[in-house]
Structures are given as structure tokens and as C-alpha cells.
Amino acid sequence: MGFENLKLIEPILKAIEEKGYKIPTKIQKESIPKILNRNDLLGIAQTGTGKTGAFALPIIQLIFQIDGNKQKMPNLRALILTPTRELAIQIDESIKEYNKYTKIKHAVIFGGVNQNVQVRALKKGVQILVATPGRLLDLINQGFIKLDDIKIFVLDEADRMLDMGFIHDIKKLVKILPIERQTLFFSATMPNHIIELSKKILTNPERVEVTRKSTAAESVKQYIYYTNRKDKTNLLTHIIKDKKEEQMLVFVRTKHGADKLVRKLKKMDLRADAIHGNKSQNRRQKALKNFKEDKIKILVATDIAARGIDISKLGYVINFNVPNIPETYVHRIGRSGRAGEKGVAISISEPEENIYVKAIEKLTEKALEKVNDHPYPQTTKPMTIKEKKEWNKEKQKRKREFFSKKRSVKRRKKK
Numbered sequence: 001m002g003f004e005n006l007k008l009i010e011p012i013l014k015a016i017e018e019k020g021y022k023i024p025t026k027i028q029k030e031s032i033p034k035i036l037n038r039n040d041l042l043g044i045a046q047t048g049t050g051k052t053g054a055f056a057l058p059i060i061q062l063i064f065q066i067d068g069n070k071q072k073m074p075n076l077r078a079l080i081l082t083p084t085r086e087l088a089i090q091i092d093e094s095i096k097e098y099n100k101y102t103k104i105k106h107a108v109i110f111g112g113v114n115q116n117v118q119v120r121a122l123k124k125g126v127q128i129l130v131a132t133p134g135r136l137l138d139l140i141n142q143g144f145i146k147l148d149d150i151k152i153f154v155l156d157e158a159d160r161m162l163d164m165g166f167i168h169d170i171k172k173l174v175k176i177l178p179i180e181r182q183t184l185f186f187s188a189t190m191p192n193h194i195i196e197l198s199k200k201i202l203t204n205p206e207r208v209e210v211t212r213k214s215t216a217a218e219s220v221k222q223y224i225y226y227t228n229r230k231d232k233t234n235l236l237t238h239i240i241k242d243k244k245e246e247q248m249l250v251f252v253r254t255k256h257g258a259d260k261l262v263r264k265l266k267k268m269d270l271r272a273d274a275i276h277g278n279k280s281q282n283r284r285q286k287a288l289k290n291f292k293e294d295k296i297k298i299l300v301a302t303d304i305a306a307r308g309i310d311i312s313k314l315g316y317v318i319n320f321n322v323p324n325i326p327e328t329y330v331h332r333i334g335r336s337g338r339a340g341e342k343g344v345a346i347s348i349s350e351p352e353e354n355i356y357v358k359a360i361e362k363l364t365e366k367a368l369e370k371v372n373d374h375p376y377p378q379t380t381k382p383m384t385i386k387e388k389k390e391w392n393k394e395k396q397k398r399k400r401e402f403f404s405k406k407r408s409v410k411r412r413k414k415k
Helices: 010-019 026-036 051-067 085-098 116-123 133-141 158-163 167-176 192-201 229-242 255-267 281-292 326-333 351-364 385-414
Strands: 041-044 078-081 106-109 128-131 152-155 182-187 206-209 220-226 248-251 272-275 298-301 316-319 343-349
Touching (some): 010 051, 010 085, 026 041, 026 051, 026 206, 051 078, 051 085, 051 182, 078 133, 085 106, 085 128, 106 116, 106 133, 128 133, 133 167, 158 167, 158 192, 167 192, 229 255, 272 281, 281 298, 316 326, 326 343, 326 351
Parallel strands (some): 041 182, 041 206, 078 152, 152 182, 220 343, 248 298, 248 316, 272 298
């Protein structure tokens, strides 16, 4: 089945053809007709399955059928809510490509940057708005955005949205959205709290599920390397050099850890950069652009900053820190093996993370393939619960001492 069988209009089909897309992905094939039929939709799909096209294409068509090519000030018809600025930008870029011949007015807004450029775009009139929750509510409160004419509301990456603490923002928005609307709800995983939220905002939805609950893409080969904490960076370097010129997205747990790892990699003459919440939007976008253009080979990222990274042929995802939440693992490795491409996910586990590996295998119902042939095997045993508590106490003590000294230095400088 091709896109022409999905009852998409000619201007959209022409844009799709120029993009080189010939066959819709499973979620696109199942979702587009239901959305065009004005049904609410509950979509369960991993990242990299063509989800953005599944809702963006029919939204453009529905608005085009409502408004046509309006020359006067257009009304805001569709709101797409997403958790991070990177993902918001990515969705807006896709809309721009699909919208080439329909010319529906669209814009993207997100926090972390000056609002003036975004406000100017809104004042010109927008029919499709992609937004992150904080900046959206802020501009609504300032009177720059009205939701009275919204016909379609999309909640994308719902599970990540709730993980990031946006539940209260979502509830505020739902209260001010028109009751008569079409709602599209997308999530990679469906834990109970997501199911409850979907029941509150959807009306008799059609359900589209393109994968089993919380499973990793079949196109991604998954490996596990066991090592010790002190050897992690050396093992990562060994893997990078073994794969030679391959691009790699490396996940770490903290912002500080991301910067620290990049410094170490650069000392070894490896082209690397980091993206995380403490970096400015411009620096994050520059790092992402350099990665997409192959100017750097290694991009080190935290989970939140990595949302929206869409690189069609990304070969490798590496978990430098094994995530303690199994669903996060599914999200991470979904950056590779997108839209049917083959990918590789490598996790590097220190003794204290072995328990996380078992949780991942239990969730995905698949054992990670163990790699024994490497120069930094795991030799130490995981700490006992008692040892872990003592270690954490000592860690907190050192942390308090560090900040106490820092405050003392500041006080002396002020004097």
C-alpha cells in the first residue's frame, strides 16, 4: 500500500514524493485514515516508527479542507504539545516539509530563548502550533495565544511528558481547550497512569498499537558489556575506536557526567560534544547540527535533551550509564534503527548497574547479548545493601563539605 491509498490530497502526496517516501509505516497506514475520519486516537508506538508523519499529514489535510489557503489572519486550529524543545523543533521541521504545497501557517514555541521572535510569528497568524508546556502556558497568560478555535489537540510523547512532571500543565491546558475537539494521544509505553490520563482526555478513541508494550525495535541489535566503574571510559574508547568512523549517541545519567565524559574523549582526540539542560538552546542546536552533518562523531546526551533527536541512519546508541528505569532504555535505543533501518544498542554495566540490566531484560522479554571479548572485564562484586547505604552517606558527606568550602570562599571574597 502506498500513500496514495490513504486518501491524502495531491499537494501532500507531492511533498511526500519529493521527500522520497513511498510506503507508509505501520502506524501511518493505520492512523491516517482514522484521523481523517475525525476520530480521537490512542497511538502506542516507539520512537522512530514514523509517528510524526502519522499525525502531521492528516492534520495538514484537515486544516487545508477547513481553511484552504487563507490570505487573511488565520485562526489557530491545531495544537501539538510535546515535552522538549528539540522534539518541538523536529516536529515543526517535518510539518514544514509536508506542508510545502498547502502552505498552512505553522510555528513552534519553546522555553529557554527570548520570546520576541516567537510572539512576532504568532501575531502574523498561525494555524498549527507546536509547543512545549511551559512556554505555551506563559504566552497564553500574556494574551498572545487563544485556544478558542482549536479543532485538533495532539499530546505527543505522553509518557515522557508525565515523567518530566508536566501533568499539572496538561490538566490546565485541557480545561481551557474547547470541549468539541479531536484529540490524538501518542505514547511509546502505556503504564497505568498514562492509561488513566488518556481516559480523561479522549472520547471513544480508535486505538493503534504497532508494537508490544515496552519492547525495543526488532531492527536494533542489543549488546551488554560488563566492566568496573573505573574502566568505563577506557571501555567506551575501546568500543569507539573498534567501530572506527561510526557515529554514536552516548547516554549518560547527569549533565555534569556528560561534560566530564566529553572532556575525556576530547583528550583522546575523539570528536565529541554534549547536549543537556544546562547548555543554551543555541549551543544545543549547534551540537545537534554538527552531529547530523557528521562534523562530530560522538554526541553525549542526557535523556531529556535527547528527545527529538531524529537521525534516520544513526547506527549506534551507547548506554554509558545503564538507566535505572527500564522504559527509559526502550526510549534510548529507539534513537537507532529508525523507520526500518538497522541499529546497534550497546550498554556498559558496572557492578551496581547489573540489577538494572536484569530489569531491562525482564521488561523487554529479551536477553541482551553479552560481549566477553574485551580488555576491561568486570571483576568486582556489587555492593551489598549495607555497603551501598554507607557509600551513599559518605558521598553526601563529601558533597556537603564541598559546598560548605565553596560558600566559605564566596564569603571571604565578598569581605
